Amino acid sequence: MNGSPLTAEVAFTIGPVAVTMPVVITWGIMAVLFVFSVFSTRRLAVIAGPVQTVLELLVTTIDAQIEATIQRNPAPYRMLIGSLFLFILVASWTSLIPGLEPPTATLETDAALASVVFLATIYFGIRSNGVRGYLKTFADPSWVMIPLNLVEQITRTFSLMVRLFGNVMSGVFVVGIVLSLAGLLVPIPLMALDLLTGAVQAYIFAVLATVFIGAAIAENGTKHRPPAPPAPSETKGTN
Numbered sequence: 001m002n003g004s005p006l007t008a009e010v011a012f013t014i015g016p017v018a019v020t021m022p023v024v025i026t027w028g029i030m031a032v033l034f035v036f037s038v039f040s041t042r043r044l045a046v047i048a049g050p051v052q053t054v055l056e057l058l059v060t061t062i063d064a065q066i067e068a069t070i071q072r073n074p075a076p077y078r079m080l081i082g083s084l085f086l087f088i089l090v091a092s093w094t095s096l097i098p099g100l101e102p103p104t105a106t107l108e109t110d111a112a113l114a115s116v117v118f119l120a121t122i123y124f125g126i127r128s129n130g131v132r133g134y135l136k137t138f139a140d141p142s143w144v145m146i147p148l149n150l151v152e153q154i155t156r157t158f159s160l161m162v163r164l165f166g167n168v169m170s171g172v173f174v175v176g177i178v179l180s181l182a183g184l185l186v187p188i189p190l191m192a193l194d195l196l197t198g199a200v201q202a203y204i205f206a207v208l209a210t211v212f213i214g215a216a217i218a219e220n221g222t223k224h225r226p227p228a229p230p231a232p233s234e235t236k237g238t239n
Contacts, residue, residue, distance in 0.1 A: 070214030092198025
């Protein structure tokens with residue numbers, strides 16, 4: 001990464017609007033993910049091939065993580081959480097392509113991702129509890145806590161942004177510095193570590209987003225519970 005991490009290189013301009021490289025790379029990643037999802041799911045089969053098997057394993061893992069975290073049906077949240085995970089994962093790994101810098105190493109991208117989570121918590125909270133029920137959560141356990149609960153909504157969004165930015169940017173800097181000092185082959189172990197760091201950061205961000213959404217939808221005191229087993233009297237005579 002050249003220059004300050006708080007500034008972005010301008011790729012081109014559209015009239016008075018400057019389009020930066022992180023924006024171009026972000027749209028490129030979204031286009032690749034979209035095309036891959038369309039072509040990989042166009043011909044699903046009962047007997048899954050290698051690509052379909054990997055996709056099914058990914059969806060199953062995401063669903064299991066969502067259900068374990070919020071104790072709800074994962075279907076309404078699968079698209080958001082899965083998209084966040086895949087985008088951050090691919091975006092973090094773009095640092096391995098010569099000449100490209102991961103868009104997640106810029107504050108603007110990380111702020112946008114954190115804002116998506118912030119808006120999602122409001123949306124799912126209102127959809128689950130209603131507007132009045134969601135607003136009541138800010139007065140839990142007492143109306144005195146309203147300012148603190150409001151500040152918490154902002155600070156946890158800020159922490160999501162800073163955590164992702166700091167971890168991804170630090171990995172890019174370390175690999176860049178070692179590459180400039182030690183040559184081409186020495187940074188290879190660090191690049192492998194960068195792959196692992198990208199996967200971990202994508203997982204942590206997705207899990208934290210799930211936790212925040214779970215807190216918003218569970219504030220009304222109702223939690224998902226599995227159905228109770230039938231009473232002994234109901235099972236008599238069924239043999």
